[in-house]
Amino acid sequence: MQPATRKKIEALFERYPEKRGALIPALYLVQAENGYVDAPAARDVAELFEIKPVDVWEVLTFYNMFYTRPQGRHHVNVCTNLSCSLRGGRGLMRAIEAHLGVHAGETTKDGRITLGHEECLGSCGTAPVMQVDGRYCEELDEVEAKRIIDELD
Amino acid sequence: MITEPLVKNYLTEHYGDDSFRTLKGYEAKNGFDGLRKAVSMEPEEVVEMVKSSGLRGRGGAGFNAGLKWSFMPKGNERTKVLVVNGDESEPGSFKDRLIMERGPFQVIEGVLIGAWATGASKSFIYIRGEYAYAISVMEKAVEQARAGGFLGKNILGKKGFDHDIVVHSGAGAYICGEETGLLESLGGKKGQPRIKPPFPAQHGAFGLPTTVNNIETFSHTSFILSRGLEWFQGFGTEKSPGTTMFGVSGHVERPGLFELEMGTPLKDVIAQAGGVRGGRALKAVIPGGISMPVLPASQIDVRMAEEFLSERGSHLGTGGVMVMDDTTCMVRVAVVASYFFRDESCGQCTQCREGTGWINKICDRIEHGRGMPQDLELLSDVPKLLEGQTICAFADAAAWPVQGLMRHFRSEFEQHIEQKKCPFPDSFEI
Numbered sequence: 001m002q003p004a005t006r007k008k009i010e011a012l013f014e015r016y017p018e019k020r021g022a023l024i025p026a027l028y029l030v031q032a033e034n035g036y037v038d039a040p041a042a043r044d045v046a047e048l049f050e051i052k053p054v055d056v057w058e059v060l061t062f063y064n065m066f067y068t069r070p071q072g073r074h075h076v077n078v079c080t081n082l083s084c085s086l087r088g089g090r091g092l093m094r095a096i097e098a099h100l101g102v103h104a105g106e107t108t109k110d111g112r113i114t115l116g117h118e119e120c121l122g123s124c125g126t127a128p129v130m131q132v133d134g135r136y137c138e139e140l141d142e143v144e145a146k147r148i149i150d151e152l153d
Numbered sequence: 154m155i156t157e158p159l160v161k162n163y164l165t166e167h168y169g170d171d172s173f174r175t176l177k178g179y180e181a182k183n184g185f186d187g188l189r190k191a192v193s194m195e196p197e198e199v200v201e202m203v204k205s206s207g208l209r210g211r212g213g214a215g216f217n218a219g220l221k222w223s224f225m226p227k228g229n230e231r232t233k234v235l236v237v238n239g240d241e242s243e244p245g246s247f248k249d250r251l252i253m254e255r256g257p258f259q260v261i262e263g264v265l266i267g268a269w270a271t272g273a274s275k276s277f278i279y280i281r282g283e284y285a286y287a288i289s290v291m292e293k294a295v296e297q298a299r300a301g302g303f304l305g306k307n308i309l310g311k312k313g314f315d316h317d318i319v320v321h322s323g324a325g326a327y328i329c330g331e332e333t334g335l336l337e338s339l340g341g342k343k344g345q346p347r348i349k350p351p352f353p354a355q356h357g358a359f360g361l362p363t364t365v366n367n368i369e370t371f372s373h374t375s376f377i378l379s380r381g382l383e384w385f386q387g388f389g390t391e392k393s394p395g396t397t398m399f400g401v402s403g404h405v406e407r408p409g410l411f412e413l414e415m416g417t418p419l420k421d422v423i424a425q426a427g428g429v430r431g432g433r434a435l436k437a438v439i440p441g442g443i444s445m446p447v448l449p450a451s452q453i454d455v456r457m458a459e460e461f462l463s464e465r466g467s468h469l470g471t472g473g474v475m476v477m478d479d480t481t482c483m484v485r486v487a488v489v490a491s492y493f494f495r496d497e498s499c500g501q502c503t504q505c506r507e508g509t510g511w512i513n514k515i516c517d518r519i520e521h522g523r524g525m526p527q528d529l530e531l532l533s534d535v536p537k538l539l540e541g542q543t544i545c546a547f548a549d550a551a552a553w554p555v556q557g558l559m560r561h562f563r564s565e566f567e568q569h570i571e572q573k574k575c576p577f578p579d580s581f582e583i
Contacts, residue, residue, distance in 0.1 A: 016359070017358075018340065025321070065282045081443065086475070087404075093296075119242075119327065120243070121476065124245055125248055
C-alpha cells in the first residue's frame with residue numbers, strides 16, 4: 001500500500017462512528033492502485049483497520065465491484081436483466097463477446113478489456129446499456145457498442 | 154446520464170435545469186422553504202405532520218414514512234443516525250438515480266427535515282457503487298450545502314441543530330438495498346440482513362438508533378412541509394397520496410420516467426410511454442420491479458397504488474413498470490428473473506441460497522427444451538419453501554415472479570415441456 005493511500009484511508013476514519021465503516025471506501029482506494037486487491041494488500045488493510053485478514057477477504061469477495069485478481073485496463077459491463085434483455089441486451093452481449101473473442105467474466109488476451117455482465121445497471125429507460133470504466137453508454141446498438149469498445153486504448 | 158423525466162410534476166418540475174443542481178439555483182426555486190418551515194415547528198409536530206400526510210415510503214415496501222420517524226427514541230443521550238437508501242438495484246427501477254443526478258438538494262433538504270424531526274446528528278447517503286455519476290453529484294451538493302451553512306452546527310441559526318452528511322458508495326450487491334443489509338454494509342461488513350428485532354430505530358447503523366428511508370421518500374417531505382397537507386393530499390389516492398416516478402421499460406415506444414399521481418391507471422402509465430412498440434399487442438406487465446408478480450394483459454385495468462395492485466395479487470414495489478409484447482416468451486422471463494435472484498442471494502439462509510438456484514435451473518431447462526412434466530410441480534412447490542422462511546424478504550421476492558408467471562402463464566411452461574423447445578422463436582434473445 002502506498003503511503004499516500006494509507007493517509008487517505010486514515011482521513012476516512014473520522015467520517016464514521018466506527019473505524020470499520022471506512023472499510024469499503026478504503027478498499028476502493030487500495031484497488032485504485034493496482035486495479036485489484038490481492039491477499040497481501042488485504043493483509044495490509046486488515047492491519048490498518050485492526051481486524052483479521054479474513055474479515056477483509058470476506059468483504060472483498062462479497063461485492064461485485066472488488067476484484068482479487070488482475071483485471072483488464074478497461075471494464076466493459078453489459079446489463080443483461082429483463083428491461084435491457086427485452087430491448088436486445090443479451091443479443092448485444094453475444095455480439096460483444098464475439099467481437100472481443102472472450103466470454104463474460106474473461107479478459108482479452110492483450111489485457112485490454114475485462115468483459116462483465118451486470119444484473120441491472122439502473123438505466124432501464126435507456127436500454128440496452130453498458131458501463132465502460134464507470135461511464136454509462138445508453139440506448140446502444142451493436143454498431144455503437146463496438147465503436148465505443150474499439151476506441152478504448 | 155439521464156436528464157429529465159418525460160412527464161413532470163412537483164418533484165421533478167425543475168429537472169433538466171442545470172442550475173437546480175447548485176445551492177444558489179436551488180434556493181432560487183424556493184429550495185429549503187420546507188426546512189425553514191420545519192425548524193419553525195417542534196420536532197414532534199414535524200413527525201406528526203409527515204405521519205398524517207400519509208406519505209408512504211417509495212423504496213418498495215410502502216410503509217408510512219412519518220410513522221417510521223416516530224420510532225426513533227427521544228432524548229439526546231445517544232447519537233442518532235439517518236440513512237438514505239440510494240442503493241436502487243431492482244431491475245425495472247431507475248428513479249432514484251434521476252433524483253440524485255438532477256435534484257440532489259431536494260434529497261439534502263429532506264434529510265435535514267428528517268434530522269430536525271428525529272434529532273439525528275449524522276446521515277449517510279448510501280448509493281450503489283455503479284452510480285458513479287450520481288455519487289459525484291451528491292458529493293458536490295453536500296460540499297455546497299456545508300459551505301452554505303446548511304450542514305454543520307446551529308443550522309439556520311437554530312441552536313443545537315447540528316447535522317452532517319456523509320455520501321457513502323456501495324460496492325455492487327443488490328441485497329444492500331434491504332434495510333438491514335444496507336446497515337451491515339455501511340458498517341464495513343458483508344451486506345447480509347439482520348434478524349429483527351432489534352429494529353434499526355433501536356440498533357441500526359453502528360449500533361446507533363437509525364431511520365432508513367429511500368431517496369425519493371426524503372425528497373417528498375420538503376413539499377409536504379412547505380405546501381401543506383391539503384396540497385399534498387390533493388395528489389394520489391386516499392391511502393397513497395402524492396406523486397411517484399414511474400419508470401416504464403421494455404416493449405414500449407418511449408421508455409423512461411414519468412412523474413404521475415399515485416393511483417394513475419396502469420393503462421395510462423403505459424400510454425404515457427407511447428403504448429406497446431410497433432402497435433403490437435400487450436402480453437404482460439410487471440408493475441413494480443422484477444420481484445413483483447406479473448399481470449397478464451387481461452388484468453391491467455388497475456390503478457397504480459398498493460391498495461389496488463394487492464387486490465390483483467401483485468404490488469406497487471418501486472413503480473418500475475416492465476412491459477412485454479406478444480412476442481415475449483414468459484419462460485424466458487422466468488429464466489432472466491430467477492437468474493437475478495440466484496446471482497444476488499447473499500447466501501445467508503439455506504432456503505434462499507439453495508432455492509433461488511434450484512428455481513433458476515428448472516426454468517432454464519424448461520426453456521431449453523429439457524424440461525420434465527414433474528418440473529411444473531417443482532415450480533409450484535419450491536417457491537413455497539422460500540416464501541416467509543428466511544431472515545429478510547429477498548426470498549419472498551425470489552418466489553413471487555415465478556409464482557406469478559406460473560399462475561398466469563402455466564400453459565407456456567407446459568408447451569415448452571411438450572414440444573421440447575421454446576415455442577416463441579421471435580422472443581428476445583437469451
